[in-house]
Amino acid sequence: MAETFDVIVVGGGPGGYVAAIRAAQLGLKTAVVERKHLGGICLNWGCIPTKALLRSAEVFHYMNHPGDYGLSAEKVSFDIKKVVERSRGVAKRLNSGVTFLMKKNKITVIDGEAKLTAATSVSVTKDGKPVGDYAAKHLIVATGARPRNLPGLEGDGKLVWIYFEAMVPEAMPKSLLVVGSGAIGIEFASFYRTMGAEVTVVEVLPQILPVEDEEIAAHARKRFERQGMKVLTGAKVLGLKKGADTVTATIEDAKGGKSEITVDRVISAVGVVGNIENLGLEALGVATEKGCIKIDGFGRTNVPGLYAIGDVAGPPMLAHKAEHEGVICVEAIAGLNPHPMKKEQIPGCTYCHPQIASVGLTEKKAKEAGYAVKVGRFPFTGNGKAIALGEDQGLVKTIFDAKTGQLLGAHMVGAEVTELIQGFVVAMGLETTEEELMHTVFPHPTLSEMMHEAVLDAYGRAIHI
Known part of the structure; x- marks a missing residue:
């Protein structure tokens, strides 16, 4: 017989673990199913460790300009392995913190991958072996998102990186091509440029940082270019030719002209897509749109008893949106009549320089x-x-x-x-x-x-x- 809960949350990222904590605070018997890391991509491979890398870059920048502050420094350098080690340490510390919060709030953590067997029940497996069957009055899908792969720009773990590899370089590349100028692309471009790499950013739209105000984006572009970053807008990568330890990209500019650039590594940062596959959503008739689960302002799907929050529930794909969405969803479940999410009041931040x-x-x-x-x-x-x-x-x-x-x-x-x-x-x-x-x-x-x-x-x- 399946173990039963009031709420089961599938996914332990920012949205999922916050929803679980709020549910526990409200007296609901709660479980979280997580297949890999509590804290999700944000805490382990996104928001937090990238900020640690960017902090190292910021300090390095100041160390290279001591004269601006009446100071002096000689032979300023860095050890990329130690920079990465610090970043991973920060992520590990916060992962441990989430584990503590689960125990503190008496939340059951189920280690494995969930598949919905009904609107309010899941079967969990780990490495292909059954873990158990679980049921709940309410089931919240919080499975997050993953990097989008465009044909010809797929990450290969060696020459073409997505954010996983970009956060843990074994050696500092001398040159980089960053495809995409949203927050992820620009943050990595800023980090690697500050650390000394030659960086070229390619954006298919006319403006870098496409969601930002035109005037702000234009100011940022001038600053980036002043730092030595090359920025190409209205341009696209037509193809990549991989060598032994370099990549040659063919780029088409806004006027249709073609050119080639050879770099040590390519970072593909062309957005993310929701993790909706292999959950059993299709069999339940759950409505989806543009690769995400459709919800109302309280996280409810079109299937009674089934909810979705965070990146898997659509843009803006931001951790703080996921957290707030999780709280709204749980408070609605508990009958507290919360205000629905106002997406126009969700702030966006990019931590470049x-x-x-x-x-x-x-x-x-x-x-x-x-x-x-x-x-x-x-x-x-x-x-x-x-x-x-x-x-x-x-x-x-x-x-x-x-x-x-x-x-x-x-x-x-x-x-x-x-x-x-x-x-x-x-x-x-x-x-x-x-x-x-x-x-x-x-x-x-x-x-x-x-x-x-x-x-x-x-x-x-x-x-x-």
Whole structure:
């Protein structure tokens, strides 16, 4: 007879383990089925270890420019194996933390791969051997996503990398081609360029960082190119020719011209796709769309008792979206009547150098939606803290509805903007208008003062420009 639970979560990534903890907090008997690592891709192979790598690159950058701060340093170097070792250590520490949280909250962790045998039951196997059958009143699919493979650009683990290999290089490549300029591609491009590799980025769309505001993306591109990164937009890789230890790529530019580039390694960063295969969804008639499970604002699928959250439930494919979606889903199951997910208020962050962060509508999207807008801008060059930090290049941009004063979007590029953006996220969640933001006192000297000035600038009241 199958062991029964109130809630079974399939997948122990950010969405899955957070949903499980919230379910346990609400008194529901809960289990998580995880086939590999608690914490999922984000904690083990994504968000966290990449930030550790980028931190090493940031410190290395400062060490190479000591004169900017009145300091001196000689023979600055790095050991890539130790850089990778630190990154893996950070991931391991957090994986252990999730394991502790499962025990603390008395959540049953089932080691294996689940297949749905009904809307609310699963059969679990490990390495092809049966582990057991389990049933629940509610079953949440949180199986995440994996790198998208385009024909001819498939990762091979040696010459063509996806993010798994890109995070654990055995040696530092001298040259790299990064295909795709979304957050994953740009973060790796930034890391390897800072560590000394020659980097070329190819993006098929006219703009790098395609989801970002055009003005912010243009600023970031100039900064990347100033660092020596080569950026090709409106271009595509037609094919790869692999050698013994190099790859030659044929690239078609925006005008149809073709050229070749030979590099040590290629990183394919052309997006991710949901893990919906081999779960038994088809037999249950679960509705899917564009490789993801279709859900409503509370994680419910079209099959009663079956839910989905996180990357497998569609974009934006971000860990913090998955976590919040998991909480909403479980609270709906428990009858707490939570607010549905507001995707327009989910912030996005890219941890390259310079950092990029945004929430809400871009200026272009706001105008396309029919809004008359007021746009405010404030440069890092006008901020005392930024100048003192030696980080005086960047921009904060705000977009308001000219009729109501509603904050429609905020976009930033520059030092520590990934830590600043949450102020605007909170403001949007509280339906704050420009008046409340203008009357808010921001501490001095801080980078956050630029947020205030960008609001003031939208209404012709900026002080320091």
